[in-house]
Amino acid sequence: MLVLAIETSCDETSAAVLRAPGVPTAAPEVLSNVVLSQDEVHAPYGGVVPELASRQHIKSITPIVGEALDRAGIKLEAVDLYAVTQGPGLIGSLLVGLSFAKGLAYYHKKPLIGIDHLHGHLEAAFLEHPAIAYPVLGLLVSGGHTALYLMDGPLSYRLLGKTRDDAAGEALDKIAKFLGLGYPGGPVIEKLGRGGDPKAFRFAAPRTKDRSLDFSFSGLKTAALKVIRENGIAKDGPRLADFLASFEEVVARTLVDHVRAAADQVQPRSLVLCGGVARNSRLRTRFQRFAGESGLEAYVPPPKLCTDNAAMVGAVAVKRFARDPGMTTDLDLDAFAR
Ligand code: KG4
Ligand code: ZN
Numbered sequence: 001m002l003v004l005a006i007e008t009s010c011d012e013t014s015a016a017v018l019r020a021p022g023v024p025t026a027a028p029e030v031l032s033n034v035v036l037s038q039d040e041v042h043a044p045y046g047g048v049v050p051e052l053a054s055r056q057h058i059k060s061i062t063p064i065v066g067e068a069l070d071r072a073g074i075k076l077e078a079v080d081l082y083a084v085t086q087g088p089g090l091i092g093s094l095l096v097g098l099s100f101a102k103g104l105a106y107y108h109k110k111p112l113i114g115i116d117h118l119h120g121h122l123e124a125a126f127l128e129h130p131a132i133a134y135p136v137l138g139l140l141v142s143g144g145h146t147a148l149y150l151m152d153g154p155l156s157y158r159l160l161g162k163t164r165d166d167a168a169g170e171a172l173d174k175i176a177k178f179l180g181l182g183y184p185g186g187p188v189i190e191k192l193g194r195g196g197d198p199k200a201f202r203f204a205a206p207r208t209k210d211r212s213l214d215f216s217f218s219g220l221k222t223a224a225l226k227v228i229r230e231n232g233i234a235k236d237g238p239r240l241a242d243f244l245a246s247f248e249e250v251v252a253r254t255l256v257d258h259v260r261a262a263a264d265q266v267q268p269r270s271l272v273l274c275g276g277v278a279r280n281s282r283l284r285t286r287f288q289r290f291a292g293e294s295g296l297e298a299y300v301p302p303p304k305l306c307t308d309n310a311a312m313v314g315a316v317a318v319k320r321f322a323r324d325p326g327m328t329t330d331l332d333l334d335a336f337a338r
Contacts, residue, residue: 001321002072003028004079004104005314006065008097009089009117010144011038011048013060016310017072017079020318027130028318031072033304033311036060039184046177048143054092061100068310079110082329083317086114087336088144094335105329112329113317119157120312122149125272125299127315132299137268139259139287142275142308143169143184146215146255148262151272155319160262161213168251169277171217175224175247180235190280193244198282200242201227203250205257213262220250252283256290263294271298278306 001020016033038056042048084101105112122138136151147162176185206220233243273287284300291298
C-alpha cells in the first residue's frame with residue numbers, strides 16, 4: 001500500500017511517499033520525503049509571516065508533490081491513501097495542503113486521512129525504530145509547541161504538560177531576532193554559540209509556580225533580554241558566544257528537567273525527543289545523558305525528521321489505516337489552528 005502525505009502547517013512545504021509494511025510491527029518504508037523550506041522568505045522579518053507562508057505554499061505545492069512522486073518512482077494513480085496535516089498550524093497554510101489533498105483523493109477516488117501535526121512529530125522516532133517499548137514519554141519541542149506526552153500504546157497520545165506562553169523554539173527565535181542574528185534562531189544560536197562557555201551567564205531555570213509539568217519560557221526570554229542589556233551583548237561583541245551558549249544551556253536544562261519530573265511521575269520504559277529544536281546538539285546530548293543515567297532507552301530522530309516534514313505525517317496515517325482500513329474521503333475535513 002502506498003501513501004502520499006502532505007504537510008503545509010507552517011513554513012515548510014513537504015510531500016512524502018511511504019510504503020506501508022507487510023506486518024504492523026515493522027516501519028513503513030519512506031520512498032521519498034521532499035521538504036522545501038521558506039526560511040529565506042521569512043528571514044527579513046525575523047519570524048513567519050502567515051500571509052507570505054500561504055502564498056508560498058500555493059506556489060510550491062504542485063512541484064513538491066511532483067518531486068516526491070518522481071523520487072519515489074511512482075505515478076499518482078498508484079497512490080492508495082492520501083494523508084494531510086489538518087492542524088494545528090497557520091490556517092491559511094494548512095488550507096493549501098488540505099485542499100490539494102482533498103482534490104487528489106476525490107479525483108482518484110481514494111481515502112484521505114487528516115493528521116494532527118503533533119502526533120506526526122511524535123511518530124517520527126518510530127520511522128527508524130518501530131518497536132520502541134511502551135509506555136513512551138515524548139518531549140516535543142518546536143517553534144510553535146513545547147509539550148510532554150505519554151504514549152501508552154500505538155496512536156495513544158496523552159498530553160502531560162505544555163507551554164503556558166512561548167515555545168522553546170520561539171524563545172530561541174526571539175532572542176536571535178533581538179540580537180539581529182537572523183531566522184530561524186535555533187540553528188544560528190547553536191552555530192554562533194559553539195565554543196562559548198555555557199556557564200558564563202547564569203539564568204534561573206524557569207519552573208511554573210505550581211510545579212506542574214507545564215513549561216513557561218517567556219520569563220526566561222525576559223531574563224535573557226536583561227542580561228543582554230546589562231552586559232552589552234551584541235552581534236559582533238566579544239561575549240556573544242558565551243551568552244548564546246549559556247542561553248542554549250538553560251533552555252536544554254529546563255527541557256530535560258521537565259522530562260525528569262515527568263518520568264518520575266509516569267515511569268516510562270522509553271523516551272522520545274522530537275520537533276525542530278530536537279536538532280540541537282546540546283539538547284540531544286543532555287537528553288541522552290539523562291536517559292543513560294535513568295536506565296531508559298532514548299530515541300531521537302535524525303535531524304531531517306525533527307523539523308516539519310511529510311514523512312512523519314505519513315507515519316501516523318499508516319498506523320491509522322492499519323487499525324481502520326475502512327476509511328473513506330471526508331470532503332468536510334476542516335483545518336484547525338489549535
Ligand atoms: O518543528 P519545526 O520545524 O516547526 C514547528 O512546528 O514549529 O521547528 C522549528 C523550530 C524553530 O524555532 C527553530 O529555531 C528550531 O526549531 N530549530 C532549532 C535548531 N534547528 C531548528 N533550535 C535549536 N537548535 C537547532 N539546531
Ligand atoms: Zn512542527
